Amino acid sequence: MSDNTTAIEFQFWRQFRKILINWSLVRKILSLVIFIVLWTILVQFIGYFHQIPTPQAVLLAIFELPITVVLKNIGLSFLRVLAGFFMGVLIGFPIGVAIGYSRIANRLIFPAFEMIRPIPPIAWIPLTVLFFINFESQAIFLTFYGAFFPIVYNTMGGISEVDIRLPRAAMSFGVGKRLMLWKVILPAAMPQIFTGMKLAMGITWILVVAAEMLSNKGGMGYYVWYNHTVMDYPHVVLAMGIIGICGAICSIGVGVVGNYFTRWQRLF
Amino acid sequence: MSNAKEETLNFVWHPPTIKTKIFNLNTILSVVSIVSLFMAWALLVHFQVYRFSLLPSPAEVLEEGLGWVRTHVFWIDAFATTLRVLVGVLAAYIIAIPLGLMIGWKKVFSDLTFPTLEVLRPIPAPAYLPIAILLLPWQEASVAFIPFIDAFFPVLLNTITGVKIIDRDYFRAARCLGSSPKQIFWHVVLPGALPSISSGCAIGMGIGWMGAVVGEMITGKWGLGYRIWESYILIRYPLIVDGMIAIGILGFASSVLIRYLTIRLIPWRKAITESLDESITK
Numbered sequence: 014m015s016d017n018t019t020a021i022e023f024q025f026w027r028q029f030r031k032i033l034i035n036w037s038l039v040r041k042i043l044s045l046v047i048f049i050v051l052w053t054i055l056v057q058f059i060g061y062f063h064q065i066p067t068p069q070a071v072l073l074a075i076f077e078l079p080i081t082v083v084l085k086n087i088g089l090s091f092l093r094v095l096a097g098f099f100m101g102v103l104i105g106f107p108i109g110v111a112i113g114y115s116r117i118a119n120r121l122i123f124p125a126f127e128m129i130r131p132i133p134p135i136a137w138i139p140l141t142v143l144f145f146i147n148f149e150s151q152a153i154f155l156t157f158y159g160a161f162f163p164i165v166y167n168t169m170g171g172i173s174e175v176d177i178r179l180p181r182a183a184m185s186f187g188v189g190k191r192l193m194l195w196k197v198i199l200p201a202a203m204p205q206i207f208t209g210m211k212l213a214m215g216i217t218w219i220l221v222v223a224a225e226m227l228s229n230k231g232g233m234g235y236y237v238w239y240n241h242t243v244m245d246y247p248h249v250v251l252a253m254g255i256i257g258i259c260g261a262i263c264s265i266g267v268g269v270v271g272n273y274f275t276r277w278q279r280l281f
Numbered sequence: 282m283s284n285a286k287e288e289t290l291n292f293v294w295h296p297p298t299i300k301t302k303i304f305n306l307n308t309i310l311s312v313v314s315i316v317s318l319f320m321a322w323a324l325l326v327h328f329q330v331y332r333f334s335l336l337p338s339p340a341e342v343l344e345e346g347l348g349w350v351r352t353h354v355f356w357i358d359a360f361a362t363t364l365r366v367l368v369g370v371l372a373a374y375i376i377a378i379p380l381g382l383m384i385g386w387k388k389v390f391s392d393l394t395f396p397t398l399e400v401l402r403p404i405p406a407p408a409y410l411p412i413a414i415l416l417l418p419w420q421e422a423s424v425a426f427i428p429f430i431d432a433f434f435p436v437l438l439n440t441i442t443g444v445k446i447i448d449r450d451y452f453r454a455a456r457c458l459g460s461s462p463k464q465i466f467w468h469v470v471l472p473g474a475l476p477s478i479s480s481g482c483a484i485g486m487g488i489g490w491m492g493a494v495v496g497e498m499i500t501g502k503w504g505l506g507y508r509i510w511e512s513y514i515l516i517r518y519p520l521i522v523d524g525m526i527a528i529g530i531l532g533f534a535s536s537v538l539i540r541y542l543t544i545r546l547i548p549w550r551k552a553i554t555e556s557l558d559e560s561i562t563k
Contacts, residue, residue, distance in 0.1 A: 040392035048397040064415045120310035125318040131533035133491035135498065136506065136525045139513035143335045219405040219431075223495045226407055234407065238499075241411035253408045260403035 066247040071254075074247035083236065083252075087259060090225065090232040093149070094217045094263065097156020101213055105161045106206070109168025113202070114194065119169075126165065134159040134220055138227060148230040152221060159220040160213035167209025171202030200277055207271030214267050218260040233259070337519040345519035346526070354508075355527070361503040362493055363531060365421065369428030370489040377436040377485075378478055384437075385444025386470050398437065406430040407495050414500065424496035424504070431492035432485030439481025443474030479543030483536050490532035505531075 053069070055062045066074075111118040134155060145151040175198050183197045225234030233256045240248040323340075325333040337345075349355050384391045406427045413426035451473065455465050497506030505524050512520035 037388070037392050040389065041396045044393045044396045045400065047393070048400075062416070065412070117306075117310065120307050121314050124311040124314040128315060128318060129529075131529035131536075132525045133494050133528060133532065135491055135494045136509055136528050138498070139509055139521045140336065140525075142513065143518065144332050146332075215403075215405075218403075219407060219491070219495075222405045223407040223499075226410070226499055237408050237411060241414070246411070246415065249411045253404050253412075256408050257400070257402075257404035260405065264403065 064246070066250055070247040071250045074251050078248075078251065083255065086231055086233050086236045087255065089230075090221050090234070090256075091259065093152040093221050093224075093232065094156055094214075096153045097158075097221075098160045098214060098217050098263075100153070100157040101160030101164050101217075102210065104157075105164035106168055109165040109206075110172060110194075110199070112165065113169040113172030114198070123169075126162070130162050130166075134216070135223055138224060148228055152224050152230075152232075155220045155224050156217040159216040163209045163212040163216065164206075165209075167212070168202065168206050171205030171209075172198055174205070175201040200274075203271070203275045204278065207267065207275065210267050210271065211264055214263050215260070218256070218263065222256060335518075337522055341519040342522045342526075345517070346523040349520060349523055358503060358505050358508050358524075359527060359531065362497065362505045362528070363535075365425045365496070365504065366428050366486075366489045366493045366535070369425040369492065370432045370486055372425075373429050373432035373436055373485055373489070374482060377433050377481075378440050381437045381440025381478075382444055382466070382470055382474060385441040385474065386466070398434075402434050406492050407499070410496065410499060420500060420502070424493065424501055427496040428489035428492035432489040435484040435488060436478070436481040439477050439484070440474055443477025443481075444470055446477070447473035475547050476543075479539070479547055482543065483539045486535050486539050487532060490528060490535070494528060 049068050053067055056065050056067045108122065112122055113119070137155065137158060138151075141151045141154050145154060179197055179201055180193060183193055188197065221232065222234035222237070225232035226238045229235060233252060237249055237252045237256070240246070240252060319339055323338060326336055326338040380394070384395055409430050410423070410427060413423040417423045417426060447469065451469050452465065455469050460468070493504070494506035494509075497504035498510045501507035505528050509521050509524035509528075512518070512524065
């Protein structure tokens with residue numbers, strides 16, 4: 014009898030400890046702490062890494078941050094990324110739908126795309142500099158180009174891989190062609206379309222940073238490279254962190270919109 | 282005897298079926314598509330629409346390209362870029378695949394490493410360049426560092442997903458049959474994740490080419506990316522397009538190679554993972 018109660022008590026305390034301390038969370042925090050400690054130790058005690066700024070230096074650099082300049086650069090980068098991204102969505106999404114939905118459009122457009130696609134977007138920088146008048150339009154073209162192909166290809170893939178039973182079921186209920194596209198095929202393809210958009214967002218940030226590094230027209234990429242040239246490495250790391258936060262905000266934003274458009278998934 | 286008979290049967294002359302193949306609608310439309318791309322380019326440049334007069338025409342590009350391919354400069358450039366991409370991307374494979382397998386397999390290991398990687402992930406690869414220049418003593422390594430970063434996270438995330446989508450029953454079955462963790466790793470985790478890893482590798486290779494071009498444009502003395510930037514500065518505009526085409530061909534060839542290798546090496550690759558793969562590649 015007493016044996017039984019102790020077993021129950023033991024179980025209770027085990028559960029209680031599990032509730033009291035979320036060990037997974039503790040380990041996750043520990044991970045970041047270990048990272049920062051390791052970083053400090055490497056920089057402080059190993060001569061090879063002595064040029065890398067310490068976390069303390071990076072933290073102190075926050076107070077010396079020229080806030081208006083940084084905000085202006087963040088704004089510029091955001092503008093370029095979002096303008097290119099939305100142009101990519103506005104142009105790429107209909108083309109992707111057309112290629113995925115219509116066989117003739119696929120055969121007419123797809124081979125030409127396949128010729129252009131393997132060229133990395135960065136390699137277009139010199140031609141865009143020749144073609145476009147000012148830096149804003151060059152940068153927006155580049156981000157547009159980087160966002161375009163992931164969106165087109167994922168929209169196409171998503172539409173062509175819709176479970177064939179769904180349109181068949183809809184057809185047997187007498188659904189017409191237009192309703193089929195809007196109510197059956199596009200919602201079913203949405204998860205993959207948003208996978209493409211997330212990819213596109215990541216690529217636009219890479220492109221914006223690269224393009225800004227190569228020019229001197231502002232933006233966070235320029236800010237990183239400027240601090241590199243004046244050897245202000247704590248600010249370089251800080252700027253990298255800011256770019257990372259901006260990129261994370263953008264991809265979280267895409268994820269939130271994607272959750273809204275794929276809310277039917279939660280029903281299953 | 283029977284073999285010889287089959288061979289003779291195979292050598293029976295068939296009337297050519299090419300005629301029907303060439304003139305079906307699909308091939309005609311494909312040819313129209315590609316031809317119209319080049320025609321549009323040629324005509325826009327020829328009639329000097331808007332600022333197209335500044336761009337090189339297809340004929341100039343072809344002429345300059347044929348000259349360029351004959352020089353040793355082209356081969357050194359192509360070799361340098363390929364080497365940088367291969368070094369960076371292979372380093373990413375070597376580090377990211379074991380790491381991803383462990384993160385996907387062991388919850389404790391995942392908790393201890395993944396948050397840090399998640400913090401580093403959104404930083405775009407070109408932004409790492411100043412740190413790479415500081416950290417790595419010679420320039421080649423700092424250029425190869427960008428394809429490394431570019432390829433690292435797609436490979437890592439694909440590997441983790443690959444382990445996570447393995448059916449839990451395989452683990453339970455293996456444990457019931459008394460296999461050690463080592464055996465589970467080699468016979469369940471690794472083979473189960475390989476299809477997803479292979480698609481991650483293909484994506485990594487594609488993005489790695491982009492990274493190498495960025496690195497060469499910003500800091501470089503050789504390579505196709507550097508040649509593009511230099512020919513822009515030296516006003517040899519046709520060479521820009523030739524460089525783009527060369528990078529496109531090499532990048533395409535390397536991803537085709539990876540796809541071919543992985544299809545040969547992983548015969549249990551299923552249709553489901555193939556569709557997943559198509560979805561992830563841009």
